[in-house]
Amino acid sequence: MAIIDPYGERFGRVLLAVAVLGVLAGVATAGAYAADPSTATPDPVAYDDAVELGLSSETDELMAGSARIPRVQVFYSQLQYVVGYNGVESFVATLDDGRTERQFGYPLVVYVETFDGGAPGVTDDGLFEAERATEWIPADEAAYVVGSAAHSPAGETVVPFAERSTAAAFAADHGGRVLEWGAVRDRSFAVDSAATVRSMAPARWAEADERIADAMAPGDDGGAGGTGGEDDRGIVVGEDAPTIDAAVAAAPPNATVVVPPGTYEETVTVNESVTIAGDEARVRGDGNGSVITVRAPDVTLSGLSIDGVGNRTRDPEAAREAAEEDGTWDTNIQLGYGHGDAGIRAIDAPGLVVDDVAIETNASGVLLRDGSDAVIRNLRVDGSDDWRDGFMGVTGMESRVTVTDSRFEGGRDGVYLHRADGSVIRNSTFVGNRYGTHLMYTGDALIADNAFRNAEFGGITVMTRPSGNAIVGNDVRDSGAGIQASGTRSYVGYNTLANNGLGFSTSSRGSLYERNVAVGNEVGAHATTVVPSSRVVANDFVGNDRHAEAGPGALRVWADGDRGNYWEGATVGLHEPGERAYRPTAPVDAVLHRETAAAAVRESPAAALLDRLYGTVPGARSGSIVDPAPAPKPYAPGRVAAASDPDSPPIHPDWRRELGGGSRTEESGADTTTPTTTIMNTHERNATDGTVSQAAIAGAGSRADAEGRR
Template sequence: MAILDPYGDRFGRLLVAVAVLAVLAGVATAGAYAADPSTATPAPVAYDDAVELGLSSETDELMAGSARIPRAQVFYSQLQYVVGYNGVESFAASLDDGRTERQFGYPLVVYVETFDGGNPGVTDDGLFEAERSTDWVPADEATYVAESAAHSPAGETVVPFAERTNAELFAAEHGGRLLDWEAVRDRSFDVDSAATARSMAPARWAAADRRIADAEASAGDRHRGNRSTSAGGDALIVVGEDAPTIDAAAAAAPPNATVVVPAGTYEETVDVNESVVIAGDGARIRGDGNGSVITVRAPNVTLSGLSIDGVGNRTRDPEAAEEDGTWDTNIQLGYGHGDAGIRAIDAPGLLVDDVAIETNASGVLLREGSDAVLRDLRVDGSDDWRDGFMGVTGMESRVTVVDSRFEGGRDGVYLHRADGSVIRNSTFVGNRYGTHLMYTGDALIADNAFRNAEFGGITVMTRPSGNAIVGNDVRGSGAGIQASGTRSYVGYNTLADNGLGFSTSARGSLYERNVAVDNEVGAHATTVVPSSRVVANDFVGNEVHAEAGPGALRVWAVGDRGNHWEGASVGLHEPGERAYRPTSPVDAALHREIAAAALRESPAVVLLDRLRGTVPGARSGSVVDPSPAPKPHAPERIAAATDPDSEPVHPDWRRELDHTMNAHDRNATDGTRSRLSNVRTRGLVDVGGRR
């Protein structure tokens, strides 16, 4: 039996002819965008009507006010959506990635936003700014200024002008050189990408180590103080000897003193208004069930060796919300004004070490820049998440959580505008969400174990950028990982026995080396217009390996490197030599139904698969892997994921990423090096170091 190559040229040309007729006959029902550039050139649309790619407009709060990201909008030949790119350079980079044309067709018309009459300039932080944009013009009619002082939060940007003289004026004032559209298309840009988040993951781990060491050193220096007299009291105060209560001792303690709390139960609440160490030894602080138990309003405070209960039940303060405030603001005000075992307000440098908290509200509440290190923290929340709140609530406070455990309650860790936070080596059991980030970017969530989360182990909402989610083990949960935003890295995670393994919700992101085993759905493609790379993942034992919502064809491979799909190598062909479509009814059944193999090889199914790849209306909501891997990428992790008695799986991703990025640096031919070399990378790289 002759095996037809589903991407062969000869049969492909015949099918394209058939596909054109099918499109003309079915466009009314398919709902696809169709425009003949020879008879009608589509006009620019309102940008809000475009599907956004590239940078997120909420990547950074720095973009508030007059700061802008020059944009482009593109009409593609096989896509019914107008695609808006935040960053002209992000569209230019997509032209040679080998995937965009396959998924969207070729660009029919490209418009760019120009700033001739908008008083363009540069903010004090180096961001491009303008009072307004002035017009959308065809990309090949504009003049661009590159290498100027103007940047975006992701790095270099180019600024388009309709008139060359205006571009010359901008360059004269802010530097740079003038380019036409062809030069922009051929140029490499120094911007952040998902590869940057990948390369920075080990560095973020190291940064967390430094924060922990600095906090330990600061606390140790104070704890080693002698009983030398200073203005305000002794450097060492023992509760029960030098002061009757912990609160009295904290009030009497001078800066940098240590309050020693002997074993016992202390029924009180404590206010800490100086930079002190409160060190317990089997001590329990029990509140009266109203309000927070410990409130910290000073920098560089250490709390250690304590157990806390008797926390009030207020989870938020609706009266703190503003009548005309945004949703974002009201969440911060409401969530940030509930009760907690430990509440920190404008208290940077907080160290919480070896502390256990029982609460139906928050365990630790941080707000107003209370950057904190939380180590060996145990928070036991409500049995039903509806009755409780967060293990850790962080509002505009960078949080480093290590070696901790969160059981029950609403969310284990909830962070809101807490950029740069690190959550690692911790355990989450029976929460609504294990870790829940809102408007929080440049974070690291690594080497954690999540069990039996009602809705999801790791959930990242709104539109942050640059998060790295690496080496986590999520099992028995509604979903493993659901991360939105842009330029995120999701790699080396083990996702087993969940309703959903992971979703590809983050745009311009990289999903690699994940193991999805025995989930109801291994992965779900959610973005309407795909812009992420999904490569070198293993899908085994899932009821459905992958699903896709409406949108363009998703190509899940990088060059000749694809994912491993159980069942993909079944059939009359060499393993790895036939494309696999996990969203196709026949392919999806290959690992469950032996009879599907014969159907998969039938001429009718092959023809239908080829039709899906060429006709926009027929390929909506589909995924294809043109290079499926015949063997698993991580067989040992698959074996551990199927063993109910195994310990959480945390691969040595730091060593592997260091090796990968070093190989990329050695093989770079365009002078681009990784962010580990303190220079931003361009584009995404394959796990093997290939572009």
């Protein structure tokens, strides 16, 4: 057996260089991270200069106008950033979680904004409102009203005041009682968290089942199968009217327009609640504008093929008007993206059903705007070969969309949603898009059991700080990135991410990433938030070029109590599995899954010294990740094996059963779009909403020293 010399030429020079660089980094940046509370107390900063955590005030349009979330800003002893918390209760929840102090140090000073002179009150919807905040004061000098009628979109709101008399007056008007800071910090608050989103994911699936069932139920309300007229045959194109458009114009409300097989060269406008039911019927536009425009509620379109769509992807004039109006990016997107050409365009048309429809387009397939809530099933959109030449398969602007059992190939984005809260995208296939599913300003959505292949930039991308999204059971391969979700309180679980540039990023704050399998990616996961506030636990990292990377910021602790993630290579060495912390961003640990000989270097005295350096010199650990309890074996070995096979069908584990929402065999909605491999791991245990406890840290013994306990 060959003996590896950890101090030999190959490893010795690398380790020495790393150690020297680590010492220099620590000396250079220690002053930026640490502060001495005995010498000076920092003054509060402008809140825009803080790094926000907790509920984002932009996550819900309910917070427009005078509605407010009382804010906190905290200076931590080991953190160079001022941390801002939206909600006093969101900061209180961190005080005893065992992770925050370990990563950030202890709070040097805490400031809260008060509302004594801001005309505080409660909106008709129960949201806390005030004309303005009065001043920032130390938290222990404020008086707080708890248990009042005021709340935020995340739950109970604690309202701070500089004067106890003002707080008492607010409580007299709106309920609650007045407490000092010590009593507030000892309370528990019922606020939404990523665990809440996790528990709601199966219910969102079931709600989508109900929407689809209601939309497809036969009847005279415009649903599929609804008829009208004097007999069950409805109005037949070619017999009762010469064209589809003429038949629709002549049809009474809730009638069915039957379109026999053939090609119909025309455009159609629907102004009544009718069903257009095709039978191998193709509707072909003239290459200008949209082919079918719907301007009425409760319209059903089924059994149609559509082509001849115009190639305008947005309306320059509408975008110009938006720029003149307020110039905001959000308005430009809504007016620009929402005014292009489409195979089906719906304007103020709630209750739209699109079923068994195929669209060929270089613009949008289905464009929904102005509250055109829709159910879309068995839709196929074939877009442009180059995404730069096309647009969206489904564009939803301020319209809740339920998409199921559909396929989107080519074009810009498969599904693009903008301010479309509560949407569901499931059981669908996305191939060769720029982004497969792309959400903007959209929260409380479910993206589940989809397959994404060859996305130029990313399979699933969520932008602009939404809240409460669940991304579950998806299979993303051969794409620029698997999942990139921003915002707050996201649940990202049970996804399979293979052979991508990046598996997933932890961009969403206060979120939970669990039970994901990252196999064969260039980077398995990337920690992107400057101030870590999410939990990353029970994920499997196998065969990645680099298991994980981290941008600038504090130490990230990726574990939940005594349970961490599985890292291929972490259990190699002299220690028992799980008895030594694993650092996927450290120079030696990062190569263990590629070169097992590195285990000898990891056990060397020099590496142990470097570990201690990372723990004791805050600057040296910038941009690092540590897992204090790496798992000895994969949590989902079946999924890992399947993801390693390039010929395996899409993998969709039965996460609904795991999360308590019933299985596919018990409910409708089985994946019929793509082959499905249901992988169940009998020893899997679900992540809780717990955190790294002080007891767990203490129990780690010498391991904790290496990880930098202060």
